[in-house]
Amino acid sequence: MPKFLLRHLSGYHVIGLFIFTGLLVGIVTFYNWKLGLITFILLVGLLIYAWQAKDAFIKDMEEYVSTLSYRVQKAGEEAVLNLPVGMLLYNEHLKIQWMNPFVSSIIHKETIGEDLQEVHEKLVEMIEENLEEEIISINSSFYHVQLKQDERLFYFIDVTEVEETKKLFVNTQTVVAFLLLDNYDDVTQGLEEQVRSKLVSQITQAVNNWGQEYDIFLRRTSSDRFIAIMNHRVLTKIEQNKFELIDQVREISGKEKVPLTLSIGIGTGDTSIRELGQLAQSSLDLALGRGGDQVAIKQKNGKFRFYGGKSNAVEKRTRVRARVISHALRDFVLDSDQVMVMGHKNPDMDAIGAAIGVLKIAEVNQKEGYVILDPNDVNHDVGRLMEEIEVHDHLWSQFITPEEALEEISEKTLLVIVDTHKPSMVIEEKLLERVERIVVLDHHRRGEEFINDPVLVYMEPYASSTAELVTELLEYQPKKLKLDRLEATALLAGIVVDTKSFSNRTGARTFDAASYLRSNGADTTLVQNLLKEDLDHYVKRAQLVENTEYYRQGYAIAVADENDIFNQVTIAQAADTLLTMKGVDASFVISNRTDGCVSISARSLGSVNVQLIMEHLGGGGHLTNAATQIENVTIEEAKVKLQEVIDETLEGGN
Numbered sequence: 340m341p342k343f344l345l346r347h348l349s350g351y352h353v354i355g356l357f358i359f360t361g362l363l364v365g366i367v368t369f370y371n372w373k374l375g376l377i378t379f380i381l382l383v384g385l386l387i388y389a390w391q392a393k394d395a396f397i398k399d400m401e402e403y404v405s406t407l408s409y410r411v412q413k414a415g416e417e418a419v420l421n422l423p424v425g426m427l428l429y430n431e432h433l434k435i436q437w438m439n440p441f442v443s444s445i446i447h448k449e450t451i452g453e454d455l456q457e458v459h460e461k462l463v464e465m466i467e468e469n470l471e472e473e474i475i476s477i478n479s480s481f482y483h484v485q486l487k488q489d490e491r492l493f494y495f496i497d498v499t500e501v502e503e504t505k506k507l508f509v510n511t512q513t514v515v516a517f518l519l520l521d522n523y524d525d526v527t528q529g530l531e532e533q534v535r536s537k538l539v540s541q542i543t544q545a546v547n548n549w550g551q552e553y554d555i556f557l558r559r560t561s562s563d564r565f566i567a568i569m570n571h572r573v574l575t576k577i578e579q580n581k582f583e584l585i586d587q588v589r590e591i592s593g594k595e596k597v598p599l600t601l602s603i604g605i606g607t608g609d610t611s612i613r614e615l616g617q618l619a620q621s622s623l624d625l626a627l628g629r630g631g632d633q634v635a636i637k638q639k640n641g642k643f644r645f646y647g648g649k650s651n652a653v654e655k656r657t658r659v660r661a662r663v664i665s666h667a668l669r670d671f672v673l674d675s676d677q678v679m680v681m682g683h684k685n686p687d688m689d690a691i692g693a694a695i696g697v698l699k700i701a702e703v704n705q706k707e708g709y710v711i712l713d714p715n716d717v718n719h720d721v722g723r724l725m726e727e728i729e730v731h732d733h734l735w736s737q738f739i740t741p742e743e744a745l746e747e748i749s750e751k752t753l754l755v756i757v758d759t760h761k762p763s764m765v766i767e768e769k770l771l772e773r774v775e776r777i778v779v780l781d782h783h784r785r786g787e788e789f790i791n792d793p794v795l796v797y798m799e800p801y802a803s804s805t806a807e808l809v810t811e812l813l814e815y816q817p818k819k820l821k822l823d824r825l826e827a828t829a830l831l832a833g834i835v836v837d838t839k840s841f842s843n844r845t846g847a848r849t850f851d852a853a854s855y856l857r858s859n860g861a862d863t864t865l866v867q868n869l870l871k872e873d874l875d876h877y878v879k880r881a882q883l884v885e886n887t888e889y890y891r892q893g894y895a896i897a898v899a900d901e902n903d904i905f906n907q908v909t910i911a912q913a914a915d916t917l918l919t920m921k922g923v924d925a926s927f928v929i930s931n932r933t934d935g936c937v938s939i940s941a942r943s944l945g946s947v948n949v950q951l952i953m954e955h956l957g958g959g960g961h962l963t964n965a966a967t968q969i970e971n972v973t974i975e976e977a978k979v980k981l982q983e984v985i986d987e988t989l990e991g992g993n
Contacts, residue, residue, distance in 0.1 A: 425482070425495025429455055433463060442495060445477050462493065474498065510572035515615040516605045517623045518546065520588075521631035523563035526599050534595060541591045542599070549584045553577055574607060574636075578646070582634045585647045589632065600632035608639030628785030629950075630800035630962065643787050645951065661808075664797045665815035671778060671795060672704045675753035679744055679774075681711040681766050683759040685907055688869070689804045690758040691721055692833030693780065695826050696809035697755050698737055703818045709737050711744045711766055718908040719876065720836075723869050724829060731825050741767035748773055755780060758805040760798065761788045761959070780805055780812075782837075784950055786959040800961065803849040806833030810852040827861035832869055839915065844963065876909055883913035883928055893924030893947070894985060901974050905930045907938060911966070914940040925949055929977050936968040937977045948988075955984040 368376070425442040429435055433455050446458055455462040461475045465486050472485045481502040485494040520542065527535050539562070546565060550557035553576060556568040569577075585601045592599035604623025606615040618637045625643065626635040633647035672678055678701040682690030694710045701708030717725065728734050739747070744767065748754075754774040760781045762768055771777065771790060778795040782802040802808050810830055813820060822830075834853055838845045841853075857863070883905065887897040895917045899905060905913075910928050917926035925947035932938045939956065941949035942964055949965045958967020969977050 423497055427493040429491050512571040512609060514569045514571055514574045514607045515619045516567040516603055517619045518565035519602050520563040521600045521602050526597055538595050542588055545587045582646045602626040602631045603634040605636040610639050625785055628798050630784050661811040662815045665812040667795055669704055671753055672701055672706050676749055676751040678706055678708040678753045679711060680755045682757050683764040684766055685716050688836040689806050689833035692829040693757040693805040693809045695829045696813055699826055700816060703816055703820050709739045711741055712738050713741060713766055720870055760790055762790055780808055782808060784961055803844045804834050804837035806830045807849055807852045810855060822859040824860040827856045827859040828865050831856045831861040832866045835866055879909050880913045884916055895923045895926045897928045898974055898978055899930035904933055910938050910940045914942040918942045929974055936970050937972055937974055938968050940966045952984050952988060
């Protein structure tokens, strides 16, 4: 029997084989004893050989297993000690119990018995938050750290090359930027040729120097436009310096007493040059919609970052855009079977006045118009206006509830949104989903949240109010238009409220609009009666003002008691009152609202951009007039959040 076969047979197999062979020998011996004897002798020899071969095999196997076990143990020790994978054991007190040489070489010291913080503070966070893996940086290198909670064990894998490759990929991504001198034609058309040439030359030199400093490919495409190509590494460096170019341009034009500013729209991300150009144009449109003099950066995922916005929007001297928008709105009205107008939740005089103005546009074009209003969500001055409207049968019949509007809409309904552009702020958000054609008329600076796919947008941040914009649209309606006394008064009341009786954000066109309304029968006495304040509201406002404290220099913060609840109008009026105090550049009032949110109303004189501060807290508004509502926080927590954003803004934040 072959030796290799015996080595692969078990003892039972061998015994069975020889029993079988013995039976065969017995049979042979029965017939021929000599042949049987010879066969028996051979069988005994083979049996002895088989047992010896089996013993040799067992000895060889034991020696092999012993050698292999030693080699495996040796390889394990070698892996633990010398392979480029770190291992760290810690105890239940988060103290380091043991580490292999790889971890020691990472931190360049022996820390057995020390806290895990000695290696990296992120290790403790991983344990507390039960994170299985994390990328951490130690001594300029990156490591993929894996946590085994049951074994209280960390693994460290060096991924520096991978992370540096990622960083290189991001840093070399192409970035496209569009630069625009805001209102260049309007601002420079009245300047002397010598002054204009000097101004343009200085600004162009500043832009070119900026491009050379940061190694940007820069080309001028028209008198007021530039295109810039850079990589992401350069963009990061420019962001760290907060786009000082827009401050330089503002300073240059300020010396010439010319309100010329610069807006920049930037597209960035891992995408094609074509899409980057579209992102840059979208960013520039948003920067202009927010009043210009700022930078908007749009990423591929749709998120924005903003810089600048330190000056008020410049009033346009020509009304060409107003005439074009008025004619376009008329065309949309004529192509509709009805017009519905909707403002923001808890509408103010500006929203209601503008809505009544749009109703008039529908009326002169022989179309039915309706204003959507929730009667349970109006403040006291709008309530007084509604009392006047109730006795005006025709106008009162054109006010409907959100529920009635949802029932009345058709395929050809035109929905006009006034005094807001945020879907979350409108009275009935469901209407936005069910109406195909939407027009947006607003005077607020544009934010990231915006109504989806409107057919017409008229947003002018320079305007005092939406009522002013609608009044100008009424002037350019081609048919002869005659405003009713109450209609003209409602529009004028909207302008008066938003300008604080023509003392804030008031331009020449604001007075033109007010003059037009006055000539059409607007009653200034009725406006005063509508805006009269109740004694209770005055006392409540005084309560808020009483709890005011100064924060840093020029910032006043009034905080209501946790148990007190104020409406939004009272909170806003308290902020306005604080702004009249000596030494106050920006005012903030924090209070609980009736809907359970904590409201912050912010005002400034222009030196502080309260819009940016409120946007950091989820709100928005104007440079000098903004607000936000925060859910699931206490008043004290909201105050801390506000102070943190103010600190970030003053110390070099966005």
